[in-house]
Amino acid sequence: MALIQEIDYGTPQRIAETLVTLEIDGKPVTVPRGTSVMRAAVEAGISVPKLCATDNMQAFGSCRLCLVEIEGRRGTPASCTTLAEPGMKVRTQTPRIAKLRRGVMELYISDHPLDCLTCAANGDCELQDMAGAVGLREVRYGYDGANHLKAPKDESNPYFTFEASKCIVCSRCVRACEEVQGTFALTIEGRGFASKVASGPTNFLESECVSCGACVQACPTATLMDKTVIAQGQPEHSVVTTCAYCGVGCSFKAEMQGSEVVRMMPYKDGKANHGHSCVKGRFAWGYTTHKDRILKPMIRAKITDPWREVSWEEAINHAASEFKRIQAKYGRDSIGGITSSRCTNEETFLVQKMIRAGFGNNNVDTCARVCHSPTGYGLKTTFGTSAGTQDFDSVDAADVIMVIGANPTDAHPVFASHMKQRLREGARLIVVDPRRIDLVKSPHVKADYHLPLKPGTNVAIINALAHVVVTEGLVNEPYVRERCDMQAFEQWRKFVAEERNSPEAVEASTGVPAADVRGAARLYATGGNGAIYYGLGVTEHSQGSTMVMGMANLAMATGNLGKNGVGVNPLRGQNNVQGSCDMGSFPHEFPGYRHVSDDSTRKLFEDSWQVGLQNEPGLRISNMLDAACDGTFKGIYIQGEDILQSDPNTKHVTAGLAAMECVVVQDLFLNETASYAHVFFPGSSFLEKDGTFTNAERRLSRVRKAIAPMAGMADWEITQALSNALGYPMNYTHPSEIMDEIARLTPTFTGVSFDKIDQLGSIQWPCNAKAPEGTPVMHVGGFVRGKGRFMITEFIPTDERTTGRFPLILTTGRILTQYNVGAQTARTQNNVWHPEDILEIHALDAENRGIREGDRVSLVSRAGETTLHAHISERMQPGVVYTTFHHGFTGANVVTTEFEDWATGCPEYKVTAVQVSLARKMSEWQEQYLETRKQTTQIQHGQILTGAAGD
Ligand code: SF4
Ligand code: SF4
Ligand code: SF4
Ligand code: FES
Numbered sequence: 001m002a003l004i005q006e007i008d009y010g011t012p013q014r015i016a017e018t019l020v021t022l023e024i025d026g027k028p029v030t031v032p033r034g035t036s037v038m039r040a041a042v043e044a045g046i047s048v049p050k051l052c053a054t055d056n057m058q059a060f061g062s063c064r065l066c067l068v069e070i071e072g073r074r075g076t077p078a079s080c081t082t083l084a085e086p087g088m089k090v091r092t093q094t095p096r097i098a099k100l101r102r103g104v105m106e107l108y109i110s111d112h113p114l115d116c117l118t119c120a121a122n123g124d125c126e127l128q129d130m131a132g133a134v135g136l137r138e139v140r141y142g143y144d145g146a147n148h149l150k151a152p153k154d155e156s157n158p159y160f161t162f163e164a165s166k167c168i169v170c171s172r173c174v175r176a177c178e179e180v181q182g183t184f185a186l187t188i189e190g191r192g193f194a195s196k197v198a199s200g201p202t203n204f205l206e207s208e209c210v211s212c213g214a215c216v217q218a219c220p221t222a223t224l225m226d227k228t229v230i231a232q233g234q235p236e237h238s239v240v241t242t243c244a245y246c247g248v249g250c251s252f253k254a255e256m257q258g259s260e261v262v263r264m265m266p267y268k269d270g271k272a273n274h275g276h277s278c279v280k281g282r283f284a285w286g287y288t289t290h291k292d293r294i295l296k297p298m299i300r301a302k303i304t305d306p307w308r309e310v311s312w313e314e315a316i317n318h319a320a321s322e323f324k325r326i327q328a329k330y331g332r333d334s335i336g337g338i339t340s341s342r343c344t345n346e347e348t349f350l351v352q353k354m355i356r357a358g359f360g361n362n363n364v365d366t367c368a369r370v371c372h373s374p375t376g377y378g379l380k381t382t383f384g385t386s387a388g389t390q391d392f393d394s395v396d397a398a399d400v401i402m403v404i405g406a407n408p409t410d411a412h413p414v415f416a417s418h419m420k421q422r423l424r425e426g427a428r429l430i431v432v433d434p435r436r437i438d439l440v441k442s443p444h445v446k447a448d449y450h451l452p453l454k455p456g457t458n459v460a461i462i463n464a465l466a467h468v469v470v471t472e473g474l475v476n477e478p479y480v481r482e483r484c485d486m487q488a489f490e491q492w493r494k495f496v497a498e499e500r501n502s503p504e505a506v507e508a509s510t511g512v513p514a515a516d517v518r519g520a521a522r523l524y525a526t527g528g529n530g531a532i533y534y535g536l537g538v539t540e541h542s543q544g545s546t547m548v549m550g551m552a553n554l555a556m557a558t559g560n561l562g563k564n565g566v567g568v569n570p571l572r573g574q575n576n577v578q579g580s581c582d583m584g585s586f587p588h589e590f591p592g593y594r595h596v597s598d599d600s601t602r603k604l605f606e607d608s609w610q611v612g613l614q615n616e617p618g619l620r621i622s623n624m625l626d627a628a629c630d631g632t633f634k635g636i637y638i639q640g641e642d643i644l645q646s647d648p649n650t651k652h653v654t655a656g657l658a659a660m661e662c663v664v665v666q667d668l669f670l671n672e673t674a675s676y677a678h679v680f681f682p683g684s685s686f687l688e689k690d691g692t693f694t695n696a697e698r699r700l701s702r703v704r705k706a707i708a709p710m711a712g713m714a715d716w717e718i719t720q721a722l723s724n725a726l727g728y729p730m731n732y733t734h735p736s737e738i739m740d741e742i743a744r745l746t747p748t749f750t751g752v753s754f755d756k757i758d759q760l761g762s763i764q765w766p767c768n769a770k771a772p773e774g775t776p777v778m779h780v781g782g783f784v785r786g787k788g789r790f791m792i793t794e795f796i797p798t799d800e801r802t803t804g805r806f807p808l809i810l811t812t813g814r815i816l817t818q819y820n821v822g823a824q825t826a827r828t829q830n831n832v833w834h835p836e837d838i839l840e841i842h843a844l845d846a847e848n849r850g851i852r853e854g855d856r857v858s859l860v861s862r863a864g865e866t867t868l869h870a871h872i873s874e875r876m877q878p879g880v881v882y883t884t885f886h887h888g889f890t891g892a893n894v895v896t897t898e899f900e901d902w903a904t905g906c907p908e909y910k911v912t913a914v915q916v917s918l919a920r921k922m923s924e925w926q927e928q929y930l931e932t933r934k935q936t937t938q939i940q941h942g943q944i945l946t947g948a949a950g951d
């Protein structure tokens with residue numbers, strides 16, 4: 001494996017119908033109109049020296065190193081800012097240019113430390129390379145004049161340094177922050193010789209910087225450097241893989257020295273991220289080698305016993321014999337398993353296969369149950385496919401972007417940057433969210449409409465938007481007539497037109513001014529291509545599925561489906577939520593969303609797997625826990641999930657787990673659920689495995705092994721061994737064989753293979769004979785289900801109501817630097833930014849309760865109580881409080897209740913009636929939590945990830 005070096009074309013690619021042909025150093029080259037001479041030269045295989053140009057940002061023309069001569073033109077224009085024209089004759093190397101370039105370089109070098117040999121960037125420094133390229137041998141000016149060599153170093157950011165003495169003020173970092181990331185955290189301060197890069201009032205850590213790494217990547221010198229490279233040295237080889245955090249699915253090069261990762265560099269050819277990254281994927285990978293990793297299988301008879309390290313063979317045989325014993329005693333359906341959206345498609349497929357074929361029941365569920373199961377239900381019902389409709393690049397063609405119940409800058413940062421680029425180009429923005437999320441107003445982005453609805457009233461708002469479309473004649477009638485079921489449409493039209501669905505009628509219940517709803521509906525329906533992006537603020541409600549169908553109705557009525565720039569797009573939380581659903585992780589569906597009661601599908605799987613399969617859906621997670629409390633469900637295999645922290649009503653989850661006789665946890669760490677486990681299988685991180693992840697765009701990307709599994713076995717091998725020990729034989733030798741089986745058994749995947757993904761880079765399903773290279777945009781020319789189906793979406797307020805005792809509504813969500821239950825990010829330096837979960841509360845609610853900034857407060861619902869620190873926030877509306885669920889000690893889900901989506905059982909995390917008051921000490925649950933963690937996990941390093949344990 002060599003170190004992958006991508007070509008830098010200097011300026012961005014242009015797409016144009018007209019081509020121009022020019023001659024560079026005697027070589028003819030043809031490029032799209034609008035292409036720079038610099039890029040044309042690189043395409044012709046000629047490299048022009050450059051410093052301020054790089055191909056993911058617009059040309060700037062400041063360094064004057066890229067000068068060329070053009071026949072018939074005076075002077076020496078900069079090739080990065082000069083556009084290629086037909087018939088142009090360009091010369092990139094002449095004595096005159098060489099002299100000019102050397103002069104430029106001489107000036108740079110005369111104000112630069114001459115420590116190349118000991119500099120951390122030695123060998124990966126464009127300044128060094130350019131000095132060589134222009135043939136600079138000596139600096140005539142000496143180094144005694146005014147210079148910046150004593151400029152201070154900023155090491156405040158945990159992941160990168162800023163060594164100002166090495167800065168050549170090329171502005172690439174500033175432009176990366178603006179153009180690529182869209183944060184505008186950096187500026188060039190001062191003029192001429194005094195000009196310098198400034199990051200906020202004091203340093204990087206205190207600035208607006210979100211640590212995406214774009215500036216570090218852009219810097220052509222050692223000024224901005226990864227601390228890991230400074231500490232470990234330059235990488236030697238690299239492997240292209242996929243980020244294991246969110247559903248954007250960014251591609252990275254894992255750059256290595258021997259078997260150690262030195263840095264994760266975003267991969268330019270990654271179709272989801274185009275070379276960009278966020279702080280999690282770029283920097284927060286230290287958890288993979290954290291000392292808390294458990295690397296030996298362990299067993300114990302009781303959860304109060306100490307863990308005993310055993311061999312893989314003993315652990316696997318023990319788990320299998322326990323499962324067999326339980327089934328013999330309590331019946332076939334007394335055990336089940338949970339797949340993970342953090343695991344690969346191949347691992348997930350194998351777990352559900354082992355459960356259906358090895359356990360002999362359909363008791364398999366996935367964490368998607370608690371996040372996007374309503375997406376699957378809602379989009380399948382209306383369009384015929386349980387997936388988002390577009391690729392991310394489609395946003396480039398959107399004219400109106402509606403973001404509903406999602407906070408992309410925190411939860412899907414790389415796509416948020418992409419979206420912000422389009423917004424800065426002029427697309428209009430509607431935000432539907434109880435909180436004033438960053439997108440509502442951030443540098444150079446301002447929402448045209450923010451509809452700050454009360455949590456739990458999504459369906460009322462979507463019906464009101466539809467009411468305006470229908471009653472103001474904004475329906476795209478020809479589209480609906482051609483594409484949709486007209487009978488269902490007419491029923492729906494009549495329903496939404498009813499006065500009770502008007503913006504005025506729902507103003508009081510939603511809290512959103514009717515005029516804003518009308519304005520937003522008109523903008524979405526008439527503003528050109530309208531694209532909806534949504535998140536868990538849509539799905540995690542008692543009417544989550546209804547809301548998904550409501551958005552689908554609105555998009556169909558306005559013709560916003562089946563082409564570029566439109567669509568209904570779920571922003572998936574975890575990296576492989578889409579994949580885990582596709583792979584048959586739900587108890588009622590085989591891979592490819594086919595019901596277990598469908599005889600022909602079942603026969604297909606029975607023939608392939610050589611075993612009889614059940615035709616009745618199995619138990620969902622919540623049913624398994626209920627049955628455990630009832631004494632009929634006794635054993636569970638949990639791969640890569642921490643249900644004790646991530647599922648609602650922690651007390652109920654605890655009771656369920658505690659009632660089981662064999663809980664098997666497969667994970668990197670002794671997570672919260674492991675406190676109740678009897679067998680622990682050490683899992684492997686994404687760096688240790690081969691497989692595929694499917695992102696929010698239905699894009700399958702390769703996960704490639706950079707290092708060997710630290711505990712000796714890859715996750716798929718563990719499942720296979722367990723299955724074999726149970727008596728259901730499996731004998732795959734590589735995950736590619738599992739994908740071949742998936743392709744054989746699943747019509748939407750028939751064209752997928754590891755070889756094809758390697759060849760194409762990635763593939764968006766469906767990929768089959770009809771679409772051999774995959775499908776970026778769905779429902780082109782017609783819906784997958786035939787005619788699009790409008791559904792009646794009656795608004796039914798949740799049963800979770802505020803009362804005198806619980807007068808506030810709690811809604812939960814994520815924050816940029818932490819991920820899900822914090823198992824990974826809380827074991828990285830991301831804790832610098834978010835060391836604990838905090839409660840955001842409006843100033844009025846705080847004042848009424850005597851709460852000041854930073855006070856410890858009690859958060860109590862009818863389900864339970866926890867404590868955390870308060871942050872008085874203008875982002876909240878009065879009556880609504882917000883927190884995250886990243887830290888086990890906070891236990892935000894101690895407070896959430898058992899209400900759930902009517903169709904899929906997705907918990908209603910977004911609406912819990914609570915009271916908030918000042919607290920003097922931690923809650924009883926937190927005290928118990930610390931005690932249990934100490935007893936049951938015997939943390940060897942004296943550390944429990946408590947977040948806010950102390951005041
Ligand atoms: S790390 Fe990202 S956000 Fe921070 S200054 Fe650099 S480009 Fe801007
Ligand atoms: S920090 Fe790097 S990218 Fe930014 S101006 Fe200085 S040399 Fe250029
Ligand atoms: S946006 Fe998501 S996939 Fe991309 S680097 Fe960040 S966490 Fe990873
Ligand atoms: S690269 Fe063209 S002016 Fe700097």
